[in-house]
Amino acid sequence: MTTTETTVSNPAPPSAAPVNRDELPENRLRPRAFRRSDAIDLVGAAVGSFCLTWLIYERLTPLSGLLGFCVSWYAMFLTTAWFIARERLGRVQARDRLVGIVVATVGLGMLIPLGLIVGYTIARGYHALRPQFFVQDQSHVGPLSPATQGGGSAAITGSLEMVGIATLLSVPLGVATAVFLSEVGGRLARPVRTIVDAMSAIPSIVAGLFIYAAFIIALHQTQTGFAAALALAVLMLPTVTRTAEVVLRLVPGGLREASLALGGGDYRTFRRVVLPTARSGRYASGVSSRTSSAV
Numbered sequence: 076m077t078t079t080e081t082t083v084s085n086p087a088p089p090s091a092a093p094v095n096r097d098e099l100p101e102n103r104l105r106p107r108a109f110r111r112s113d114a115i116d117l118v119g120a121a122v123g124s125f126c127l128t129w130l131i132y133e134r135l136t137p138l139s140g141l142l143g144f145c146v147s148w149y150a151m152f153l154t155t156a157w158f159i160a161r162e163r164l165g166r167v168q169a170r171d172r173l174v175g176i177v178v179a180t181v182g183l184g185m186l187i188p189l190g191l192i193v194g195y196t197i198a199r200g201y202h203a204l205r206p207q208f209f210v211q212d213q214s215h216v217g218p219l220s221p222a223t224q225g226g227g228s229a230a231i232t233g234s235l236e237m238v239g240i241a242t243l244l245s246v247p248l249g250v251a252t253a254v255f256l257s258e259v260g261g262r263l264a265r266p267v268r269t270i271v272d273a274m275s276a277i278p279s280i281v282a283g284l285f286i287y288a289a290f291i292i293a294l295h296q297t298q299t300g301f302a303a304a305l306a307l308a309v310l311m312l313p314t315v316t317r318t319a320e321v322v323l324r325l326v327p328g329g330l331r332e333a334s335l336a337l338g339g340g341d342y343r344t345f346r347r348v349v350l351p352t353a354r355s356g357r358y359a360s361g362v363s364s365r366t367s368s369a370v
Contacts, residue, residue: 116159117176124151153177237300241307249315256316257323258345274313282309326352 128148132138156176160169203222211226252271256264286306290296326349334344 112163113172116163117156120155120159121152124148124155127151127155149180233300237304237307240301240304241311244304244308245311245315249312250319252312252316253319253323254345257320258341258349271313271316274309275317277310277313279306279310282306285309322353323349 125148128144128151132144132147153173153176157169157173160172164172200222205223208226208228209231210228212229213225213227214229216225252267256268256271283303283306286302286309290302290305291298296302330348330352331344334348335341339347
């Protein structure tokens with residue numbers, strides 16, 4: 076009896092399935108993430124750069140001075156921090172870390188003088204801040220009077236009056252200018268917009284000098300709060316105009332076209348359609364939310 080031997084060959088390995096890149100774990104770069112290891116690296120870079128700068132600046136060279144030492148230490152700290160971040164995280168995040176350090180130190184350098192000014196003002200004036208400060212004025216206060224005598228009620232009231240008058244002058248004129256730029260247009264729209272843009276960059280001292288020359292000197296008026304309110308109105312007018320124009324431009328043109336198609340004139344379209352829509356802001360917010368969701 077012959078037995079037939081069958082040889083079972085090993086099946087061929089299945090072909091490797093194509094790798095879907097979307098299913099792979101993502102190793103995202105997170106430049107803004109700040110971990111404990113990053114803090115340790117910065118502290119080590121600060122300490123190491125301080126020691127190296129002290130050795131070179133104070134011992135190996137004839138240089139001296141606090142300012143030069145601080146500048147050299149900062150440059151050495153940036154270099155050390157960049158090398159450490161490059162070895163641990165790579166060139167891209169090392170560059171981001173370097174820029175972040177520079178921006179943080181610049182911001183801290185701007186906050187320190189501001190904090191000193193605010194702290195000095197509070198330290199010198201907090202003992203004089205009492206309830207009578209808001210109800211009394213400086214009419215019975217002399218140059219040798221203590222700081223606890225008198226108050227700032229006149230300054231507070233005058234500031235509120237000047238801001239109120241400037242608002243009453245600038246808001247109607249600014250809204251009317253925005254309506255002209257957005258709804259009327261014409262040949263004068265471009266020069267008016269150019270003037271409004273130029274007024275947006277006017278410093279406050281220039282506005283004050285303009286009112287002083289055009290109102291006080293030319294019309295022989297005294298220096299009053301009304302003149303100061305005019306200067307504030309000059310500063311507020313371009314801001315109100317640009318803001319109102321942007322809000323009016325948020326109203327879709329389809330609403331205007333529908334009103335005109337139904338027989339409404341330009342004035343009625345603005346008064347009945349454009350102005351209520353821009354005033355509430357509901358349609359503009361709905362359009363922006365739908366646009367963001369679609370994107």
